[in-house]
Amino acid sequence: MPNVLIASLMTLLVSTGVASADEFALSIKDHHFEPAELQVPAGKEFTLTVTNEDATAEEFESDDFDAEKVIAGHQSVVIHMEPLDAGRYEFFGEYHEDSAKGALVAK
Numbered sequence: 001m002p003n004v005l006i007a008s009l010m011t012l013l014v015s016t017g018v019a020s021a022d023e024f025a026l027s028i029k030d031h032h033f034e035p036a037e038l039q040v041p042a043g044k045e046f047t048l049t050v051t052n053e054d055a056t057a058e059e060f061e062s063d064d065f066d067a068e069k070v071i072a073g074h075q076s077v078v079i080h081m082e083p084l085d086a087g088r089y090e091f092f093g094e095y096h097e098d099s100a101k102g103a104l105v106a107k
């Protein structure tokens with residue numbers, strides 16, 4: 001009986017959207033973000049996975065939205081993003097600000 005209850009609760013979570021969210025990915029390669037511009041949904045929570053393909057660390061940061069994460073070389077971080085209003089939100093790599101630049105565009 002407990003297994004049936006657990007299965008029912010899991011189904012409920014998935015069907016109500018609690019267990020799923022929009023997921024997006026960025027990578028850092030040669031101290032550049034790819035893609036440099038990423039479209040995300042306005043007004044919805046989403047998950048952003050940032051993968052550092054370089055051997056050296058980079059700090060993913062933004063003054064436009066609340067994010068500051070150090071990503072070791074050849075590692076990834078997952079950032080749970082709060083809903084953004086429609087607009088353009090710049091981000092950068094603090095350790096290579098001259099080349100590691102990008103933007104989230106919420107529509």
